[in-house]
Amino acid sequence: MGKIGIISIGVLCFLLLSCQKDKLETASLEIKGETLCLKNEEPTKFLFTPASDEIRVYSISKEGVTKDYVKDVDYKLVNNTIQRTKNSTIPNFADHRVVYKSYHKFEWLPEPNRNPELTIPYVSYVDYSTPLVSTNNIQVKSQFVKDLKIVTIGTSISFGAHTHAQYYTESDSQTYPNLIAKALSGLTGFKITVKNMSTDGGGVNQIQDLDLILHEKPDIVILELGMNDHLGSSSDSYLSSLEKAINVFKQEGIDIILVGFFQQNPDWELENVKNTVKYNEILQELSSDYELYFADIYSAFESI
Secondary structure, eight states: OOHHHHHHHHHHHHHHHHSSOOSEEEOOOEEEEEEEOOOTTOOEEOSSOOSSSOOEEEEEOTTOOEEEOOBTTTEEEETTEEEEOTTOOSOOGGGOOOOOOTTSOBOOBOTTSOBSOOSGGGOEEEEEEEESSOTTTOEEESOOOSOEEEEEEESHHHHTTTOHHHHHHOOOTTSHHHHHHHHHHHHHOSOEEEEEOOOTTOOGGGGSOHHHHHTTOOSEEEEEOOTTGGGTSOHHHHHHHHHHHHHHHHHTTOEEEEEOOOOOOTTBTTOOHHHHHHHHHHHHHHHHHTTOEEEOHHHHHHTO
């Protein structure tokens, strides 16, 4: 789980706990760590400030073998940053390979000649604990008398692309929808289930068959769409597809959370930077017009 996972869990948990506001009780959320790609001896700032010096840094091999790294031998902690040491055995992201074309853009290629090179082998997991927000800022519904079901419809981000579990074992365990369910279950004590209907390369085409989604009888629907749509689909078609789904879900009394998307690598030959902004603005406007919850991932990433 990378920065997208950390930011999504934090923002979405807050929004999920706010859905269907009625009688409320206070509770708290806690960050358990993050994943990083460390380069040379360059310091990398943590997204959050660890509550103590009890930090574990490790990697996981393709075979699932965990390797722990040693403080002051493999890494140093300085002023809320982490960096590799000169003789560190932590994978060096400076070695990550990307082949560029003559016009300084790269073409994405699948295996066996993957370009850019797979990032997972360069990932370091950093476990630490710190409160996400004050207990006065997070509230949990206390009137639940039934199980809560969340349906997620999204792209490879929701599907779990580049999580170790999904890539190597096709497990859904490290996807942010399932991590959210786990966090909420711990907070509320209720059974919270997730139906992840996301697909690799998915877009608004996934919400054309609304009966299929309604058949799942969701209490909350998370719509994480736009990462792929902004590369070529019409913005008018994108907007109308979302509006149609939103109206149907609202008529059924289903809470809706819209999730934005971050700026992808602008060196990718297919990336459209202007559309990244435009499509996130569409989501922002929809959330305002229909009074929906919105996880502004784009702004969160731009603030890092």
